[in-house]
Structure formats: structure tokens, C-alpha cells
Amino acid sequence: xxxxxxxxxxxxxxxxxxxxxxxxxxxxxxxxxxxxxxxxxxxxxxxxxxxxxxxxxxxxxxxxxxxxxxxxxxxx
Numbered sequence: 001x002x003x004x005x006x007x008x009x010x011x012x013x014x015x016x017x018x019x020x021x022x023x024x025x026x027x028x029x030x031x032x033x034x035x036x037x038x039x040x041x042x043x044x045x046x047x048x049x050x051x052x053x054x055x056x057x058x059x060x061x062x063x064x065x066x067x068x069x070x071x072x073x074x075x076x
């Protein structure tokens with residue numbers, strides 16, 4: 001195994017959006033740094049089951065309209 005090619009693996013503190021903290025090991029930052037999260041499982045709608053906005057702006061409908069007459073041949 002080659003030496004000195006792996007990143008430094010050390011302890012950091014992670015601060016959640018509600019202010020709670022926990023310690024973990026990571027290659028992020030330096031020993032003892034605090035990683036402050038902007039989004040976490042306690043506040044993000046993907047984990048909490050909140051409503052998600054669809055930001056399609058008609059892309060799917062434009063695609064369907066453009067290819068409505070396109071028919072694929074089925075293999076027999």
C-alpha cells in the first residue's frame with residue numbers, strides 16, 4: 001500500500017440546524033473544526049414528509065407535446 005496518499009481522518013463536531021452537536025470522524029476540515037449544517041434530516045422536507053414544489057415549468061408537457069406523434073416499433 002502506498003504511504004501518504006490518504007486524506008487526514010480526524011474528529012470534528014457537527015452542529016445541526018437546531019443547535020444540537022455531535023462528534024464524528026471525517027476528512028473535512030481540520031481536527032476540532034465545527035461543521036454547521038444548513039439542511040439536516042430534522043428540518044428538510046425530504047425527511048420530514050413536507051410538501052415539495054415541482055419546478056417543472058412545463059418541461060414535461062413540452063416534451064410530451066413535441067413527441068406525441070412519435071411511435072416506437074415493437075419487436076416481435
